Amino acid sequence: MKNEKNNEITLFLNGSEQRFCVETDETLLHVLRKRAGLTGAKKGCDLGECGACTVILDGRAVNSCCVFAVQADGKHVETIEGIGTAEHPHPLQQAFVNAGAIQCGFCTPGMIMAAKALLDRNPRPSREEIRQALSGNLCRCTGYERIEQAVMMAVEIISGYAER
Amino acid sequence: MNEHQFENVNIGIPRLESLSKALGQAKYTDDLRLPNMAYAALVRSPYSCARVLSIDLTEAEKIPGYLGCLLPEDVPRQYFNCSGNPPSPLLIHDELVLTREPKVLGDRIACVAAETEEMARAAADAVQVEYEVLTPYLDVRSALREEAKAIQPHISEDNVIQYRDVSQGDRGAGESASDFIVEDCFSTPPMQHVTIEPTSCLCDFSDGEHLTVYSTSQTVFQERRLIAEILGLREADVRFSKPVVGGGFGARQQLHAQHIASLMSKKLHRPVNLSYTREEDLYSVVRHASEVKLRIGASRDGRLQLFDVEYYLNAGPYTTHTPTVVAAAARKLQYNVPNYFFQGYSVYTNHITGGAFRGYGNTQISFAREILMDRLADKLGMDPVELRLINHVQVGECFPCASIPVSSNGIEDCVRRCQAIQAEIDTQFPLVDNEEVRQAWGISFSCHGSGPSSKEGLSSAIVMLNDDATVQLLVGSSDIGQGSETMESQIAAECLGIPLSSVRITAADTLLTPYDTGTFGSSQTFICGNAITRACDDLKAKILAQLRVIFPEGKVEERANRYVVQENGQTTELDLAQAARKIMYDPKGGVMIGAGTYKAAACPNPFSVCFVKAEYYKKLNAIRLLDIIEVVDVGTPINRLTVAGQLEGGIAQGVGYALYERMEINPRSRRTLSSDLLHYRIPQMDDMPQTYVDMVDSHDPYGPLGAKSVGELATVPVAPAIVNAVRRTSGQEINALPLCDRFVILPSRRKEG
Structure with missing residues (x-):
């Protein structure tokens, strides 16, 4: 070696x-x-x-x-x-839970971190931009539909914070 | 107008464990650490068929951290079958822990251990193995040739592991009653499960007497039995405990390397982690490649008269599940046909070993059937939906050659719901047909069972009541990511009339939980669910009985989950918490434990209808999938969010199967090309068409709270529906997957805006 x-x-x-x-x-x-x-x-x-x-x-x-x-x-x-705790999960973490975007969960941490990197740079991405940003993250359980929804939900929550 | 009112089921709720997964706290097998743990790696055959001439450890022993090696002569030599099914004569024993006669790429030759995973891999790579390379038979045809050598001579001379004949009626009568007969040969490729978590185990057999295994397991009780047999242990001395598992789809319905890792642990007196690389995982097990010769005959009015199929599965060199996969395929015909002939062949080859995969034989036969049904509809000049509906088996009738009548059937509602969604899509995006591009819809039906169709499903549950009216639910079934622990907790909450938050579940640990056949055959909802309803009924009966002991003079009744005691002209109402306290702390009290077991007597069929909209670019010979609709009858959906997720995930696997997934072995080098996820492509987020899923109102009389299964059903109709859509857009007849062999595949979805 x-x-x-x-x-x-x-x-x-x-x-x-x-x-x-x-x-x-x-x-x-x-x-x-x-x-x-x-x-x-x-x-x-x-x-x-x-x-x-x-x-x-x-x-x-x-x-x-x-x-x-x-x-x-x-x-x-x-x-x-x-990025979050059980008491204060990151909006993406909560959105992934609520949207049913998690099945086996093995891809979830990577998926959430890829989504966070996107939202940190581009807080209002289009659906196409989301799909492109997360296309390097494979999921075998969900078919991605709810993952995309979860990111959109988090976008709404985060932009709600920004407006306040 | 659903007369069944529920509080905790038929709702959509997030999984109980999903926050811990989102926080990165959920512990999977390879996340676990034990003190003094060592790492093992396998030396595997790079050839599909060879003989080991010598093994030289000199270089491996020089690797820093090297701890030891196990060779074929160091391990038990008896044959076994790794399948996680309960014992059956179909599960022929023909596999060894380690072998000097590798019959498949990746066959286990030796195992080395070292202080770290990297050192173990380096040591495995440094083991020098000299091979005599032999000619492999990679497909069914070459293995069946007369001059082919026997791959497992002690089992079969002609490489046919098993022949299965299932038939009713008369072939000649079917032919003469048919005004039209369509026939063709279809083939499907070997598909890999690609669970995102690679296969892994952590085995502690340090004392050589008691074995503990943490592993990616779907069938902990079968795996315990198998490893006890291989290692000569008693089952009570073996514990299989399932951590969080990152997907299964059938790949973990078998032993993988737990046996050799346990033996290494015994040798080193240390716990041993053995985790596969992605490449090892890819060639560990596949969905069987198939060759299907099918004839369907119908009279002029569209009634099916003849269904005649020859069904060949490429088993690879070890039997594992193959004959049961063939048997399962024989009883999945959801159309009435008086003359039915199924001839199934399980065939040894040197291709990658076939095993269980979501669909279990149904996928391959439905592919051929649903494509040919479309061609038949064209010949008859009938609508493909109506042709299927007029022939569909109704409640009270049996599938051809099946013994259990269909107990609920919402197929027509599924069709109408699909058509409504289809109309909405076409209103927004009217079908295009011009010089350049043509769009069309294709459809497919499918069915499955709820539990193994052989009726070998068996499960049990224990419900323990605490004094604050919370309960501990113990079940043996494995949640491998499909959400069964949440579903099971919901059923318990519903049956006991308590909030879901009052149920704590412990599952799939052979030390702590009662027996379950295993997570396969889409069993969990129906089989384990029925065990849970029985355990809850038992608990309620015991509470009532104990209250009657405590109030011997009174009249005690249960009304809407409250316990009403009438004694000396006084009426006292106890809620569950009050009843629990009374029972536990009264001088005549006791501990309330409900137990239930369910042996599958029924196997209700869930049904699915899938519509696919695709487009074809004439000049490019290119296809794009636009929309996929799947609507199912799964009885009462216990958790609507989970069912929808199963459908969407099943669609994605169907898209991959149809478009590009195949474990390939290069015929020249006889090595796999599919050694990583660039060369074995599964759908990415950007590849997926728009999907629409729904479930119709339905209630099965035998299901727990009316529920049937969903897991495998979800993926079965997708590939044939895609092919039927592509057939209508392109005008080309298609007999084989993947479609990337024939067409350029364009990225899915319309552009936004």
């Missing part, structure tokens, strides 16, 4: 500064799941094809299985655990 050398990196992980010793070829997903104990980001393919590991890196949705941890050094990483 070629990655004997350890690297120390700093992540601003869900708002808190954290240091990790990582291997050169270690992925951000691996650091989140195995070192930080955050198992919300899922490993569905480890090849950047299913989107279940989506997190937000400095404002952009990324497949964390395709980002080396060293590339994330010094950056802000948002994961599903950091």
